Amino acid sequence: MKRIFKNIALYIGILSTLVASSCKPEIEGFQPTSGEADFSKYIAVGNSLTAGFADGGLYLEGQQMAFPNLIAEQLREVGGRDFRSPFFAENERNGSGYLQLKELVNGQPVMEDVTDNLAYREPGKLSKHMGDIENLGVPGMRLDLSTQDWFGALNMYFERLLPDTDVGTKTYMQFATEKNHTFFSFWLGNNDVLGYAMNGAVTNEGDPTTVLTETATFEQVYRGFILALTANERKGVVATIPDVTAIPFFTTVTREALIAAVKAASGQDVQDIYIETGSDTRRAATDEDLFVLPFASAGLLGSTSTENPLPYGLHPDHPVESKYVLDDGEVTTIQARIKAFNNIIEDIAEEEDLALADAHAYLNRIQNPGIVYNGVAVNASFITGNAFSLDGVHLTPMGNALIANLFIEAINKQYSSRIPKVDASKYRGVKFP
Amino acid sequence: MRIKELLLGLLLASPTVLWAQGSQVNTQGQKAVGMAGAGSALFVDETSIFYSPGALVKMDHNALSVGASAVMYRSAFRELNSTDVHHTKFKISPPFSVFATFGPKNAWWKAGLGVYTPFGGSVDWGDRWPGRYELNHLQMRAIYIQPTLSFKLTENFGIGGGFVYNVGLVDLSRSIPTASADGTPGRAELSGVGTGMGFNVGVHYNLEDDFAISLSYRSQVTTKLKDGDAKFTVPPALATSFPNTTFDAELPLPSSFNIGLTFPAGERMDIAADATFIGYSIYKELVFDYKDNTPVLEDTKQEKKYENAFSAKVGINYETSDRLDLRIGGGYVYSPVRGPYVSPETPDNNRIMGSIGFTYDINDRWDLTGAYVFQRILERTVTSVNTGLSGAYKTNIHAPGLSLTYKW
Known part of the structure; x- marks a missing residue:
């Protein structure tokens, strides 16, 4: 009898320990690690996508949701430190201005421009942003123009980041390779085809942003840029150029x-x-x-x-x-050029042991058949596809989060790191009025 | 400008709502709860209305009992390759049961009425977790009302059966991926009440006071939910695409077949074991039929493909004195849900159970029974076939309960 009571006391003891330790279940299993890479100073080199351009403009919310910023947030778990961006000030938060959806009329979208709280210091010139930054994305930056010093005077987004003495004298490549980084992401080259394609495959006379870059030029500049970024065995991730037929713009x-x-x-x-x-x-x-x-x-x-x-x-x-x-002939030409560029990107990534984020393949998959991400249908449909913003070219915050995960997967694969993925369902698609 | 079928991309996916295994925590009788669910053959009392209708007639008295449990689901989720673990909010769902018997003592018949909640649960993941577009919260309860008759065929052989009327309540919400001007997602809220019918039959046989066996069968009960409320909170521009409307749905509750055995293992000790086969394979799909359909709000059909489930429970009842019985039990439940069909409403997997319990005879008229069962739904890493959500779930369920019985 006494023994039974003793045993029962024991059982109750065991059970209450079980209860106390298990009220809230814990799930173990993912230990972040940096693997073979050093993420302490990550820089992001690229164009509008890297800068967080969206809805036809560069504005604060888009900058904050830029995929490199989302990656940098995750890198904090694996030794990443400050990642600074040339954010617009709160009172100039609408930056260059952007498009918003005004209403749906019979299910068709009507857009309007956001024109308040802009960041122009004079027409065509944005408020300067001085001070150290790690998000070096410049909307409109092209690979072929990254070695041209005069482009700093032509592109208002680049001009904004340069001290007056450097405007027109410093190239983007110089600007991007003097930051003492330990790790980089590099996604340039889209505009080398897109500028031409978005203009209906017409090069406007005197407009270098509508030129279709020659393959030889592309290879030479790409290799030069990567060699500068990888000097001293620094590591990074590069990305392929998406297909024009993968974006709602077309x-x-x-x-x-x-x-x-x-x-x-x-x-x-x-x-x-x-x-x-x-x-x-x-x-x-x-x-x-x-x-x-x-x-x-x-x-x-x-x-x-x-x-x-x-x-x-x-x-x-x-x-x-x-x-x-x-037209179909132009599509074929552009696709062939994108393929040539992507072959170069893939080769150089392999030569330099860089991680490769295959944005071309990923966005093609979003275009057809589309993906379901945590219950959200993501595809290349304009406005409702959740991936592309109102300009039909650039990404929504959710699209940025998905691309951030694409980069993170590529980095983890190449460098045996374990960077945690972004919860992309936290981020929105297009805003509805 | 015209963009064809612009809004089709927003098509609302099917809600996940089922009377699933995860929501089944049997707490009808606290004596059985104390033995992890075993004891259908052992306990011959008013709760036999639920556990073993054939045993009811063997009661040598009449009784009324009222009991309730505080079921606490604690689920956690970690998305694949993420460090963030998300927990359900702390919620208590209170299944209750009332059993009453009527009829002459030691006669050839006995009648009873049971009102109990065989299925029910409450999970609240909130609207900030990775599966928010599948589920925010779900509350559901099935209340069974079961009048029962039991007859003695011989002194040792009893047979009984009851009619089951079910009232089911469902209330769920989920986020919709339509960002408003401030960037917050939309929300769908569905709630409704449905009814269904079924039956419960059983036989009970005992060899003097030594050995007893109970067989019982509870039929499938299909709860027909009619004119439930569907309420959508979306940006004004989309309001006409998501009209507040009503919906119909059918939620089948599975049948189960139970075998219980008991035998003495000493002067004051009894062992009981129960095995239950649950007919979950009726869950092939779940259909929601909205009254007002729009291009984005179409009727939905979601595949479930459940398999039949099985559970085994064993318990020991020890009579420490004439006034106090103590119990302990354990069990194992095989999940009917296949990995790709696991959903956050009941992130199911095989589960283990452990329990303790007691009954104290306050006097000849009054009994107090208490029990505590702990269930661990084992950790499971799944990728949902319906939403693509990929990660690991783990759930603890705590269910302390008390019941008070008056005998005459």
């Missing part, structure tokens, strides 16, 4: 949608949209031809003018101008 306004719009507006049964191709021929558009997003809001389709009384785009003798359309 995939939203389809031939089918234009025909449907004409029918809805005029009640007429239209069969064809006529375009002017890059080779100056005029023909009916096919589904392989891509219209640029701004064409939708340009209000040209079906319009007439005194010079040409025929309805715009609906008659062979008044075709959609080449700058609004990437």
Whole structure:
């Protein structure tokens, strides 16, 4: 009898210990480590994507959600220190200005410009940001122009980061390679095709941002830039260039949608949209031809003018101008160039033992078939796809978080590090009014 | 400008709501709870209405008992390759039970009424965890009302059966990926009440005071939820796409077949063992039928593909004196949920159970029974086939309970 009581006391003792220690279950298992890399001073080299450009502008919220900033937050767990960005001040938080969704009319988006709290010190010039920074992303930066000192005077986002004495005299490559970093991310080259593609594969005379960079130039500059960044065996991650057909800028306004719009507006049964191709021929558009997003809001389709009384785009003798359309031939040319660039990026990454984030493959997967991330459908649909912001090119905060995870996976794979992933479901897609 | 089917990308996914294994914590009788759920053959009392309708007629008195448990689910989730562990908020769900018997003493029949909650639970992950677009919170309860009759075929052989009327309550919320002007996501709230019917039958046989066996079967009960409320909080521009509406859904509660055995292991000690087969394979899919459909708010169908489940429980009842019985038990439950179909509402896996309990006879009229069961749903790393959410879940369930019985 006594023994039983003693045993029962023991059982109760065991059980209460179990209860006390297990009220809240703990899950062990992920120990962050830096592996073979040194993340103490991480710099991010790149263009608008690195800077956090979104919704057609650079503004504070976008800067804060830029993928390198999200990566840097995770790097704190593996020895990363301060990661400073050229944030706009709170009273200038809307930076360059950007697009927002004003309303949906019959399910169609109406946009407006945000014009308050901008950061212009004079027209075309943004408030300077002096002081040390690690996010070196410059919207509009191209690989081929990263070695041109005059570009600092032409690009207002770069000009903003340079002391007056360096404007027009310092190249982006010089600017980015003097920061004493221990680790870098490098994502340049998109604008070397995108500037040309977004202009409908038309190079504007005197505008170096609409040039399609030659493959040889690309390889030479890319290698030079990477060699400078990897000097003294420093490590980093590079990323491939996304396909033009993976972004809503080119995939939203389809031939089918234009025909449907004409029918809805005029009640007429239209069969064809006529375009002017890059080779100056005029023909009916096919589904392989891509219209640029701004064409939708340009209000040209079906319009007439005194010079040409025929309805715009609906008659062979008044075709959609080449700058609004990437015809199938141009798409092929651009895709071939992207492939050549990506081969170079992959080769150099391998030569230099760098991590490779394959943004080309990843964004193609988002475009087709799309992914489901923690219950959220993510795809390349304009506005509702959650990945792309209102300009159809740049990423939403959620898109940035997904890209941050792509980079983190690549780094972990290459350097045996264990950087924790970003919870991308914390970040939003497009804001609705 | 026209963009075809612009809003289709926002299509609302199916809510995950089921009377699942995770929500099944049997707390109908505190004596059985003290033995981790075993004892259907051992305890011949008013709770036999639930555990063994065939045993009810063997009661030599009438009784009324009222009991309640405080079930505390503590679930944790860690997303794959993340250091952040997310915990459900501390919630107590209070399943209760009332059992009453009627009829002449030592006669060939006995009647009883049971009101109890065989399924129920409350999980609240909040709206800041990685699975927020699958679930914020879920509260559900099934209340069974079961009038029962039990007959003696021979002195040792009893048979009984009851009719089950079920009232089911569901209340859940989840985030919707539609950012408003301040960047916060939208929210869907679904709630409703449904009813269903079923039955409960059983036989009980004993050899004098030595050995007893109980067989019982509880049928499937399909709770038909009609005109539940669906309420959506979304940015104004999307309000017409997400109209507040009503929905219908069918939530089947599984059948179960139970075998219980008991035999003495000493003068004052009894051992009882129970095995339960649960027909969870009826959960093939879950369909939500919204009354007002829009291009984004369509009826949803989600695959579940549950398998049948099995549990085994064993317990010891020790009579320390004429007034105090002490109990201890343990058990193991095989989960019906396959990895890719695990959902945060009941992040299920196989589970182990341990329990202690007592009954104190205050006097000839009054008994007080207490029990405490702890269940650990084992850690499980899964990738959801429905949402892609990938990570490890682990759950502890604590359920202390008390019941008071009046006998006459």
